[in-house]
Amino acid sequence: xxxxxxxxxxxxxxxxxxxxxxxxxxxxxxxxxxxxxxxxxxxxxxxxxxxxxxxxxxxxxxxxxxxxxxxxxxxxxxxxxxxxxxxxxxxxxxxxxxxxxxxxxxxxxxxxxxxxxxxxxxxxxxxxxxxxxxxxxxxxxxxxxxxxxxxxxxxxxxxxxxxxxxxxxxxxxxxxxxxxxxxxxxxxxxxxxxxxxxxxxxxxxxxxxxxxxxxxxxxxxxxxxxxxxxxxxxxxxxxxxxxxxxxxxxxxxxxxxxxxxxxxxxxxxxxxxxxxxxxxxxxxxxxxxxxxxxxxxxxxxxxxxxxxxxxxxxxxxxxxxxxxxxxxxxxxxxxxxxxxxxxxxxxxxxxxxxxxxxxxxxxxxxxxxxxxxxxxxxxxxxxxxxxxxxxxxxxxxxxxxxxxxxxxxxxxxxxxxxxxxxxxxxxxxxxxxxxxxxxxxxxxxxxxxxxxxxxxxxxxxxxxxxxxxxxxxxxxxxxxxxxxxxxxxxxx
Numbered sequence: 001x002x003x004x005x006x007x008x009x010x011x012x013x014x015x016x017x018x019x020x021x022x023x024x025x026x027x028x029x030x031x032x033x034x035x036x037x038x039x040x041x042x043x044x045x046x047x048x049x050x051x052x053x054x055x056x057x058x059x060x061x062x063x064x065x066x067x068x069x070x071x072x073x074x075x076x077x078x079x080x081x082x083x084x085x086x087x088x089x090x091x092x093x094x095x096x097x098x099x100x101x102x103x104x105x106x107x108x109x110x111x112x113x114x115x116x117x118x119x120x121x122x123x124x125x126x127x128x129x130x131x132x133x134x135x136x137x138x139x140x141x142x143x144x145x146x147x148x149x150x151x152x153x154x155x156x157x158x159x160x161x162x163x164x165x166x167x168x169x170x171x172x173x174x175x176x177x178x179x180x181x182x183x184x185x186x187x188x189x190x191x192x193x194x195x196x197x198x199x200x201x202x203x204x205x206x207x208x209x210x211x212x213x214x215x216x217x218x219x220x221x222x223x224x225x226x227x228x229x230x231x232x233x234x235x236x237x238x239x240x241x242x243x244x245x246x247x248x249x250x251x252x253x254x255x256x257x258x259x260x261x262x263x264x265x266x267x268x269x270x271x272x273x274x275x276x277x278x279x280x281x282x283x284x285x286x287x288x289x290x291x292x293x294x295x296x297x298x299x300x301x302x303x304x305x306x307x308x309x310x311x312x313x314x315x316x317x318x319x320x321x322x323x324x325x326x327x328x329x330x331x332x333x334x335x336x337x338x339x340x341x342x343x344x345x346x347x348x349x350x351x352x353x354x355x356x357x358x359x360x361x362x363x364x365x366x367x368x369x370x371x372x373x374x375x376x377x378x379x380x381x382x383x384x385x386x387x388x389x390x391x392x393x394x395x396x397x398x399x400x401x402x403x404x405x406x407x408x409x410x411x412x413x414x415x416x417x418x419x420x421x422x423x424x425x426x427x428x429x430x431x432x433x434x435x436x437x438x439x440x441x442x443x444x445x446x447x448x449x450x451x452x453x454x455x456x457x458x459x460x461x462x463x464x465x466x467x468x469x470x471x472x473x474x475x476x477x478x479x480x481x482x483x484x485x486x487x488x489x490x491x492x
Contacts, residue, residue, distance in 0.1 A: 029058040029081070031124020032103075035131065039118045040083060040099070045181050045197035047097055047376065048085045050463065055084040059098060060230065062155030065143060067105040067126065075105040076140045078157060080199070080230070080237075100199050100239055102144070104134035113137060135195065141173035141185050145193070148226040148242050157239070161226040162211075167191065167242070181375040191225065192245040196238065196372075201231065202379040204238035206372040209284065209347060218283035220276050220368055222246060246369075248361045252354035253402065256423075260406040260416055267426035269364070270399070273357060274430025276366040277395065281348060281388045282435065290346045291385050297345075298337025301386070305330045305452045312455045316462045318473060319455070325480025326451050333448035343445065345385035350374060352391040353398035374456065386449075392431065392439045393449035397457065397475065399423045404471045451479045 037053045040046050059080040067075030079101040086094045109117060109130040116136035121127050134140040147159050149167045161167070171187035183195045196204060207227055214223035226242040252273065259266040293301070309326055313319040319326075349356065350373030358367045373382030403420035407413050432438035439446055457472035 025125040027124040028061060028126070029056060031121040031126060032131065035119035035121065036081065036083075036101075043197075044179050045183065046083075046099070047198055048083075048095060051085040051095075053083050053085055054094070057082040057084075060156045062157050064147065064154060064157075065140070067129070068107065072107070074134075074137060074140055076134055076143060077101075077103040077105060078155075079103065098199050098237075099197055100195065102134040102140070102195065104132045104137045104140050106130050106132070135175050135183055135185055138173050141175070141187075142170070144185075144240075145171060145173065145187055145191075145242070148193070148228065151226075156230045157228055158230065159226065159228045162214075162224055165225045167225060182372075186245055188245075189247040190245055191242055193240055193242045195240040198375060199237045199239060200379050201235045201237055202383070203236060204241075204372060204379060205347075205350060205382055206370065207238050207241050208383075209288075209349075209371040210243070212287040212347075213280065213283055216283040216287040218280060220280050220283075220366070221371075222367065222369060246358050246360070246367060249358035249367065250361065252357035252359060252366075253398070255359055256354050256399070256402040257405070260402060260419060263415065266419065266423050269359065269366075270423040270426040271430035271433075272364065273366050273395075274427040274432075275434040276357075276368060276430075277352070277391065277427075278431045278434035280368055281346070281391070284348060285344075285346045288347045289385070290344060293337070293343045293345045293387065295337040295340065298341075298343075299334055302330045302334035302337075302448070305333075305448065305455075308452065309455050312459045316458050316469075318469070319458060319476065322476050322480035325482065326455065326476065328482070329444075329447050329451040329479060332444045336444055343387040343389075343442070345387055347383070347385060348388055348391045349394075350382050350391070352394040354395070354402060355398070376456075376460070387442075387445060388435075389439055389442060389445045390449045390453075392428070393446055393453050395427060396424050396446075396450060397453050397472075399427070400475055401471055404474060447479060450475070454479060 033056050036056060040053060041049050041051075059082055060078075061080075062078040063075065064078055065074065065076035067077065080098055081101055082096055082098050084094055084096045103118065104113075104116070105126060107129055109132055113132055113136060116133040118131045118133065120130050135144075145167070146169065147154070148161065149169065151159055151161050153159070168188065168190060171190060173185050173187050176184040176186060176192075182197050185193045185195070187193065194206065196206075207224055210221050210224050213221045222243045222245075224241050224243050228239050229236055230239060231237050252269075255269065256266060258264075259269075306327060309319070309323065309330075313323055349368065349371055351370070352368070356368060356370045358369060359365070360367070373379075399420045403416040406416045428439050432440075454472045454475040458469065458476065461468040461472060
């Protein structure tokens with residue numbers, strides 16, 4: 001059988017790398033394609049839910065556990081599949097994304113695994129057997145953990161464990177059921193595995209940055225224990241990461257909602273979270289390269305922001321009335337660069353918000369998690385250097401999000417908006433205390449990055465959660481009117 005990817009339907013021009021692997025059977029993908037075309041768009045992590053899958057290509061296939069015939073035990077297949085779709089608008093180029101699939105195979109699916117069903121192929125090597133989402137099967141999820149305990153390779157997959165770490169055996173797995181752009185499994189109360197679904201070439205920042213922070217001895221981030229990957233050189237793709245699970249912690253988003261629901265102040269936790277963010281930024285600047293943004297680089301960033309706004313306006317016409325005011329935010333930033341202003345740029349979180357933070361129950365200490373960056377953007381773009389204002393703007397948007405989900409009456413809305421104003425200011429206060437620089441001292445920079453984030457949110461909500469679209473649109477109205485990103489906290 002020739003090496004290289006097998007295709008259900010050949011289409012040229014994709015940026016997804018071709019992995020030189022030898023699939024178990026050339027008929028595998030054609031037999032699964034009808035099932036995957038129906039199943040993939042229904043998954044939370046699938047990027048193009050509103051468009052049909054026009055072609056599927058098998059980039060790699062690895063049997064982690066042999067697929068059974070009539071035996072009762074399950075098999076486990078690891079696939080990397082390229083899904084091609086038409087562009088979101090007529091006349092625009094189509095999309096091609098690479099997805100990681102972990103498929104369980106059984107002769108008959110037990111009743112407790114019914115929600116994980118993908119289907120039963122009518123032809124091909126798995127004909128007559130049942131295919132399902134493997135991470136919901138405790139036996140197969142446990143096998144994946146055992147594979148991570150023992151470094152080495154299986155087929156095109158490499159399993160790596162960080163030196164001087166240990167992984168207990170026989171930890172009971174349970175999948176995380178909350179909405180995510182990836183899939184996660186918690187093992188016992190000690191570890192959590194994140195399996196990336198939409199993957200691309202390059203080391204994922206979720207692995208790269210926590211490893212750098214581990215070397216810098218920054219304890220604000222859970223350090224990776226083990227991971228698995230595929231490919232070589234620049235084509236290496238990070239597929240999954242195992243790290244400690246902070247079991248006695250609550251995420252910042254839920255804590256913020258509880259604060260709003262009970263009308264308790266959140267300024268103390270917000271201030272502490274600002275300090276934690278500054279500690280992470282300081283450690284990343286010490287551990288990884290930094291640069292200085294000058295006029296030309298500022299122009300490039302501002303042009304990118306404007307281009308994203310134009311694309312977003314074409315996709316979400318509700319942005320059109322605010323287009324001119326939003327462009328003004330980007331122009332003010334670029335104008336400072338043209339006049340000789342410079343900014344330090346570095347690696348950072350890239351998608352910072354309250355849901356990416358955990359607060360320890362025993363001592364109230366904040367940790368920051370999920371360094372993957374915005375999943376909709378290519379890994380190369382997520383790894384670019386930016387001023388720390390980009391992360392800070394993301395967190396400020398999160399306070400606004402929380403406030404706008406609370407209350408229908410005018411009194412409740414007024415209180416929640418005051419809650420957001422105080423929380424945003426307290427967060428900046430804490431950041432300034434730990435970093436020695438106040439993000440509010442650069443209002444044009446902060447406004448530009450918050451505007452860019454709000455535009456990203458508009459597109460995301462329009463595609464995935466249309467009912468939430470009014471939340472970022474409210475910020476768009478404020479930012480287009482020229483309001484500053486954040487003001488100092490009111491004096492008591």
